[in-house]
Amino acid sequence: MRPITLVFFLFVALLSACSDPGEPTPIIEVDQRIIFLEQVLNGQLSTPEGKLKSESFYYGPNTLQYRTDFYYDSQGRELLRVGIQDEDTTAVYLNEYLEDGKLDQTGMYSLGPAGFVFTHYFKRFYENNGQTINVLIGRDGNFSQHEQFKLDERGRKISYRRGTETAYDLHEYFYANDQSTQIIEEHYLQSGMTEPFYRYRYDYDEQDLLFAKSLQLLGPEYRPAFEYNYDEKGNLIEEITNDLYFGTLPTERKTFEYY
Structure with a gap:
């Protein structure tokens, strides 16, 4: 009888613990950003003819490292970028737009053991009638400088900066005339x-x-640091990065496919 009695008392103790009105019920928080992503993934994704379908990155230059697939909304704007490595999804980038059609922010989501996890936003701020675009990275109100684009009055890009105002890589662009x-x-x-x-x-x-x-590197002649190839429609299909220190040797390569 003793084993049955022990089981009975354990059952009563467990029942009392479960019905204790003083113990708070755990609250499961629902991330609305994950719900929004799942709605987009389960919704209608457009694949307009002529739009970029995928970008593949190779090192060596023939060893595939990863691929990025692109999907669009009903207006032909880029909506999703999906990162794929070894045939597994590694990250998803979801674009959100302002009412005037400008890109507002891009949410990055990584794939964890239990599904997608929100990582951070790339948030855009437009200044000087859109000629300066600052991109901040962060989440939940904590953001830091990430990128800056500058355009002239004609909408031509004149600079791109990656990093902060004091620690950065800067590219400046020049044209033959106005x-x-x-x-x-x-x-x-x-x-x-x-x-x-x-x-x-x-x-x-x-x-x-x-x-x-x-x-012009290690000599007076110009040699291609980057090379570009196109299809018969004028679409970029290949970008090659060369090492110029030991000749002109391809080290990286990107290929592009279109819908």
């Missing part, structure tokens, strides 16, 4: 520099497609 829309030179500087570390020359073909960004 009417030209083709970049002819790009200067790359790091924080503290007064002179560019690199000066890239932009080379175009007879169809005005950029086929190389070239440098």
Whole structure:
């Protein structure tokens, strides 16, 4: 009888603990950002003909590292970017837009053991009639500087900065004249520099497609640090990064596919 009695008292104790009105019921918080992401993923995703479908990154330059797939909304705006590595989804980027159509913020979500987890936002702020775009990174009210884009009065990009105002990589873009829309030179500087570390020359073909960004490195001649290839429709299908210190050797490669 003793084992049965012991089980009975354990049952009563457990029942009393479960029905104790003084013990608070745990509250399960629902992340509305995850609900929003799942609604988008389960909704209608557009794949407009001619839009970028995927970007693959190779190192070596032939070893695939990861792929990014692109999906769009009903207006043809980029809605989702999905990062894939070894055939597994690693991250999702979800774009949200302002009423005027400008990009507002991009939420980054990583895939954990129990599903997607919100990581952070890339939040955009527009100044000077949209000629300065500051991008902050963070979440829950805590943000820090991440990127800055600057455009001129004609909407041409004139600089891109990655980092803060004091610790950054800076790219400056130059045009032949006030009417030209083709970049002819790009200067790359790091924080503290007064002179560019690199000066890239932009080379175009007879169809005005950029086929190389070239440098004078370890010699007087220009050699391609980056090379670009296109399909018959003029879509970029390959970008090659070269090492110029030991000849002209490809080290990285990106390929692009379209819907």
